[in-house]
Amino acid sequence: MRALWFRFLDWFSRLRGRRPIPREPVSIRPIGVVRNAVTAPRMDGWASVRSDIIVREELSHALDGIEEYSHIIVVFAFDKVPESELKERVRPRGDARLPEQGVLATRSQLRPSPLGVSVVRLLRRRNNILRVQGLDAIDSTPVLDIKPYYPNYDAVQDAAIPGWARALEAAE
Amino acid sequence: MRALWFRFLDWFSRLRGRRPIPREPVSIRPIGVVRNAVTAPRMDGWASVRSDIIVREELSHALDGIEEYSHIIVVFAFDKVPESELKERVRPRGDARLPEQGVLATRSQLRPSPLGVSVVRLLRRRNNILRVQGLDAIDSTPVLDIKPYYPNYDAVQDAAIPGWARALEAAE
Numbered sequence: 001m002r003a004l005w006f007r008f009l010d011w012f013s014r015l016r017g018r019r020p021i022p023r024e025p026v027s028i029r030p031i032g033v034v035r036n037a038v039t040a041p042r043m044d045g046w047a048s049v050r051s052d053i054i055v056r057e058e059l060s061h062a063l064d065g066i067e068e069y070s071h072i073i074v075v076f077a078f079d080k081v082p083e084s085e086l087k088e089r090v091r092p093r094g095d096a097r098l099p100e101q102g103v104l105a106t107r108s109q110l111r112p113s114p115l116g117v118s119v120v121r122l123l124r125r126r127n128n129i130l131r132v133q134g135l136d137a138i139d140s141t142p143v144l145d146i147k148p149y150y151p152n153y154d155a156v157q158d159a160a161i162p163g164w165a166r167a168l169e170a171a172e
Numbered sequence: 173m174r175a176l177w178f179r180f181l182d183w184f185s186r187l188r189g190r191r192p193i194p195r196e197p198v199s200i201r202p203i204g205v206v207r208n209a210v211t212a213p214r215m216d217g218w219a220s221v222r223s224d225i226i227v228r229e230e231l232s233h234a235l236d237g238i239e240e241y242s243h244i245i246v247v248f249a250f251d252k253v254p255e256s257e258l259k260e261r262v263r264p265r266g267d268a269r270l271p272e273q274g275v276l277a278t279r280s281q282l283r284p285s286p287l288g289v290s291v292v293r294l295l296r297r298r299n300n301i302l303r304v305q306g307l308d309a310i311d312s313t314p315v316l317d318i319k320p321y322y323p324n325y326d327a328v329q330d331a332a333i334p335g336w337a338r339a340l341e342a343a344e
Contacts, residue, residue, distance in 0.1 A: 021205045021228055022314045026249045027197040028285045031276070035191045055276075056193055059284060062260045064274035070332035075247070075287055077198045088234045102236035104203070104227075104318050107325075112231060113200045113317040115247055117289055119326055142194045145285045146276050148333070152341050153279075154291055155327040160242035161320070169324050 030142035031059055032128075034076065038138045041080065041109070043093060046136040050123070053130040053143055060128040063146070067125040071149035074135055077142045078114040086110050098164055116141075119149055202314035203231055204300075206248065210310045213252065213281075215265060218308040222295070225302040225315055232300040235318070239297040243321035246307055249314045250286040258282050270336055288313075291321055 036051035053074065055063060066072065087110040092098045103111050120132040130146070161169075208223035225246065227235060238244065259282040264270045275283050292304040302318070333341075 019205045019207045019226060019312050021226060022202045022251070025199040025201045026251070026286070026314060026316060027199050028287065029197045030194045031284050033191045033193045054191060054193060059260075059276065062274040062276045062284065064261065065271070065277035065334070066274065068332075068334040069277070071328050073289055075285075075289060079194070079198070088231075089236065099237070102234040102238065104231065104234045105237035105241070105320055107319055107322070111317065112203050112234065113247075114198070115200065115317045117245055117247060117317075117319060119328055140191050142198060144198060145283065145287045145289075147279055147289060148277055149328060149331050150279070150333060150337070150341075151329055151331045155329050155331070156243050156291055156321060157323055157327050157329050159321050159323045159327070160240075161322060162237070162240040165322070 028144050030077070030144055031055055031146065032143040034135065034137045034139060034141040034143060036135070036137075036139050041138060047134050049135065050131060050133050051135045051137070053132060053135075053146065055128040055130065055143070055146070057128050063125060063128065063130070066122065066130070066146070066148060069122060069148040071119055072122050072130070072132065073147040073149055073154070074116075074118050074120055074132070074137070074143060075145040075147075076116045076118070076137050077144055078109040078111075078116055079142055080138070081109050081114060086112060092165070092168075098168070115144070119154070200316050202249070202316055203227055203318065204315040206307065206309045206311060206313040206315060208307070208309075208311050213310060219306050221307065222303060222305050223307045223309070225304060225307075225318065227300040227302070227315070227318070229300050235297060235300065235302070238294070238302070238318070238320060241294060241320040243291055244294050244302070244304065245319040245321055245326070246288075246290050246292055246304070246309070246315060247317040247319075248288045248290070248309050249316055250281040250283075250288055251314055252310070253281050253286060258284060264337070264340075270340070287316070291326070
C-alpha cells in the first residue's frame with residue numbers, strides 16, 4: 001500500500017515536471033582503506049602527511065594506468081562522526097569570528113552525507129597500494145572511490161569564494 | 173561466530189600494522205535530485221547544459237552561504253548502471269585507438285562504486301534549488317553531496333595526465 005502511494009507520488013511529480021528525490025539510500029562498499037600516522041581528527045597540517053591507500057586486492061588491475069597521473073581525487077567516508085553531531089549550520093573552522101554557514105556551504109564533516117572529496121598528489125603505486133601526499137583523512141578511513149585528476153575538467157583557478165574565506169586563506 | 177572471526181582478523185591486521193578494509197557498506201541517503209533536459213547518457217556536450225539540483229526541503233538552510241561561491245562540487249550516484257556492466261578495465265571513451273585502462277584510472281561510470289564527482293558553475297540559488305551549468309548527470313540522478321569549491325584546495329592547474337589524454341584534450 002505504502003509502495004503504491006509512493007508510486008502515485010512519483011507519477012504525479014513527473015506529471016508536474018518535478019523530480020522526486022530518491023528515498024532509497026545508495027549503498028557503497030569501500031574499495032579500500034587509508035593507512036597513515038594520523039590517529040585523531042585535526043584541522044590543519046595535512047599538506048605534508050603521506051598516506052597509503054590500500055585497495056582491495058581484487059581491484060588491483062582496476063588501478064592500471066593511474067600511475068601516469070600526478071594527482072588523484074579520493075572520495076572517502078567520514079565514518080567517525082556520530083549522527084547526533086550532524087549540524088544544519090556551522091561556523092567555519094569552529095571560529096566564532098567567522099559568519100555561520102549552512103553545512104553544505106562548508107567542507108565540514110558534520111554534513112548530512114558523510115562524504116569527503118580531496119585532491120592529492122600521487123607519489124607512487126605498488127600493485128594495489130597507492131602512496132599519496134596531502135590526504136586529509138585519518139588512519140583507517142574507508143575509501144569509496146579513486147579518480148584521475150584532469151585539470152581541464154577539475155581545475156577552476158579563478159573560482160570565486162566569499163571575502164571572509166579569502167581573508168582566511170591570505171592569513172595562512 | 174563469524175563476527176568474532178572478523179574481530180580476530182581485525183586485531184591481527186592491526187598487530188601487523190595493516191589496516192583491514194571495511195567490509196560494511198556505507199549507506200548514503202540522497203540529499204537531492206538533478207532536473208534537466210538530458211534523459212539519456214551521453215559522452216559529450218555537457219558544458220552548456222543547465223540543471224537544477226532540487227535539495228530536500230529540510231536541508232534548505234544547510235545551503236545558506238553557498239550562493240557566495242562561483243563553483244561547487246557535486247557528488248552524485250550513477251544509478252542507471254546495472255552491476256553486470258561493471259568492468260575492471262575499459263577503453264577511455266570507448267575508443268579502440270586508446271590504450272586500455274583500469275576503470276579506477278578513468279572517469280567511466282562502469283566503476284566499482286557508482287560515484288560521480290563534478291565541478292560545476294553555480295548560477296543561482298533559490299531556497300532549496302541550485303541552478304548549475306555543466307553538470308554531466310542526466311535527469312533524475314540522485315545527488316549525494318554538495319560542497320563549495322576552493323581553488324586553493326581543489327585546483328591543480330599543472331597536474332600531469334598521460335600523453336594520450338593530453339592529445340585527446342588538444343583535439344577537442
